[in-house]
Ligand code: SF4
């Protein structure tokens with residue numbers, strides 16, 4: 781399984797109220813998790829955004845992800861968001877931390893790998 785999803789399962793799914801506390805999802809089969817569905821795009825937008833402002837991260841989430849999510853109406857309304865049923869929205873600060881930590885680890889290991897494997 782890919783590294784970004786492994787990290788999210790370890791740090792978000794384990795704490796998620798829809799999980800089993802061990803990183804497994806307990807959502808009903810017919811339900812989907814926006815974090816799982818969009819995590820590559822979410823990591824990409826977080827890593828591309830150079831800002832310390834949480835509002836800027838939220839704006840980017842609304843513009844890039846919510847705008848194409850089936851749960852948001854053309855008017856920008858999402859009932860899942862309003863009722864705190866969207867794990868991506870609910871745990872977004874945690875998701876940002878996971879994405880930034882993973883990026884920092886990757887950047888730190890790259891020069892080392894380059895030195896070890898010239
Ligand atoms: S709802 Fe999403 S974040 Fe929560 S456990 Fe399931 S896959 Fe993980």
Ligand code: SF4
Pocket residue numbers: 814845846847849850851852858859860861866867868869
């Ligand atoms: S907040 Fe709503 S529109 Fe945005 S990702 Fe979650 S479910 Fe989709």
